[in-house]
Amino acid sequence: MMARKYAGKLASNPNCVGDNVAPQLSWSNAPAATNSFAIIMIDPDGSSGLGSVHWVAYDIPATKTSLKEGEANATGPDIVYGDNGMPNGVYRGPCPPAGLRPHHYVITVIATDLAPAALQPGLTRDALLAALKGHALASSSHIGRYAH
Secondary structure (H helix, E strand, C coil): CCCHHHCCECCCCCCCECCCCCCCEECCCCCCCCCEEEEEEEECCHHHHCCEEEEEEEEEECCCCEECCCHHHCCECCEEECCCCCCCCCCCCCCCCCCCCCEEEEEEEEEECCCCCCCCCCCCHHHHHHHHCCCEEEEEEEEEEECC
16 A cells, blocks of 8 residues: 555645655666666546546656655656646646545556657657657556555
């Protein structure tokens, strides 16, 4: 289960009762041809089973093997954000409706052969996945759950 601090925080949404702190992530053993990483976080249970996109990040240099807790809450030189429904695209934590079973939040790190800065900012999840076709080398996912 994900801690409340990782859940979304938005005064206009009563389901966003957390602190919206981006979780710490680390990865290792990327393929030798890796030039950059991408990160996607989705809630397949969101929108009544249609899914919700919470985080789209990419152009992360291959030399970077982790994100500190809270690092994805702000723009920075080693990460480009895509379109996740928030104005600047930074991490958007879970906001499932109260009283439901826990939603599943799938965080996937993808190793790519694309050089950092190869992709334009603001890509949607679908546009990023299309751009990564033929360039994704490996991936690893972690599933967290959250309910309130």
